Amino acid sequence: MFSTDCVIFGFEGGELKVLLIERNEEPFKDWYALPGYIVEQDESLDGAAERILYELTGLRDLPIRQFHTFGEVNRHPQGRVITVGYFALIRINGQKNLQPVTNFARRAFWHPVNDLPKLAFDHTEIFKRAFKKIRTKMNYEPIAFELLPEKFTLTQLQSLYEAVLSKKLDKRNFRKKMLSYGYLKELNEKQKGVSYRAASLYKFDRRKYLKIFHSEITS
C-alpha cells in the first residue's frame, strides 16, 4: 500500500506555519498529523495527493510538488505503507476556510512551525525533511515570494527569511543583497494603514529573475 502526505507551508503574522489535521480514526486517533491518506488503486499519485488534501482540509488547486518518498519498513503500525511526500508554499490569506469534507479529519488548522507538537506516524520526520528542503531551495529559487502577498515591504520579506532560516538577519546586509539580485521591483506605492514612515512596496519580477537565473552557465 502507499499513501501521500502533504506539507503545506503558509506565512502569517510574521510566523511560518504548517497545515495540520486532527485525526478522528485509528491508528493515532486524536493525534495531530499532516494531511495524508491511502492512495486508491485507480488514481495517480498526483491525483491522489490533491484529492486527499482536499478531503481532509477543504483546500484545492494548491501548487503541490513531490519532494521525497518515505519507505522505512516499520513506519506504519498496520503494515507496510510507503508514503510520497508533497509540499507547497502558499499565501494563507484567503485560505483560511479550512473545512474537512470527510470524517477522517476532525478539523484542519494552521500551526506555527516553531512550536510543533508531536505528530502521528513519522510525520515529524516528513515535516523536517520538507522544511530542510525549502531552506535549501531558498538559496537558489525564488520560493519566498510564493508565501508573500503580491506586494510586500522589505521588512516582510526579511521576516519571512528569518522565519524559514530560524535566525535573525542583519537588516542592512539583507536589503543590500536582496536588491543586488535585480529581481525586486520597487513600486510607486507605499504600505497602507501606516501613518508614520510608511515603507515602500516591492514586487517580485519573475521575468527578470528567469533572465538572470538562466544565464548562469547555460548561456
Added chain:
Amino acid sequence: MFSTDCVIFGFEGGELKVLLIERNEEPFKDWYALPGYIVEQDESLDGAAERILYELTGLRDLPIRQFHTFGEVNRHPQGRVITVGYFALIRINGQKNLQPVTNFARRAFWHPVNDLPKLAFDHTEIFKRAFKKIRTKMNYEPIAFELLPEKFTLTQLQSLYEAVLSKKLDKRNFRKKMLSYGYLKELNEKQKGVSYRAASLYKFDRRKYLKIFHSEITS
C-alpha cells in the same frame, strides 16, 4: 507493490552515458531498461535501491539519491506498481566491470544518452526526468565534478557541460565564468600524454565552494 529504478550517469570520452541493463524476463524480455526491480516487504526503499542496483549491474556503494516517484495507474502491464527513481553521477573510470549477479539482467552496460534506444515500461520518461534534474542542478550545485576525474582540464569541464546541456558553449565565456566563481583551483601540473601545449589541470575546491554557497543569503 513498489519498485526502485536507478538512473546512473557517467562521463567518458566526451560523452554523457547512462547505465542500462538488458532484461532477461517478462514483461519486456530482451528490452533495454534502467536497473530496477520490486522492493521486498522487509527492506527499506534506500536499501532496496542499492541491493537491486548491485544485483543487476554488479556496482555498489554508489551515491544514489531519490529524485522522483512515478505513480501513473497504467505504468506497469502486470498491475499497479509505483516506482521510486534514484540517480547518481559517477566516474565511469574503474566502474567498467559490470557483472549482473542475477539472471534477471542478461548484461549491464553504459550507453550514450544522446542516442538512447526505446526503453522498457516508462523508463524513457524516468530517464528524461533525471536528465532534466541534473541539468537544472548543474546551475546551482557542483555536480559536474562528481563525473570528472579529480584533476581535469578546462576543456574536459566544458565538454561535460556541453554534453549535459546538449549545446555548444563559447570557450572564452565559459572559462571566464567558471574561473570567476572562485572554486576551481589551478594545480601546478599539466595534462599528461600530450606533447604539444599540454593544458593546466584543475581541481574542484569543495571547501571554497561551500563557503561561497552558504554565504548567499543565510549569513
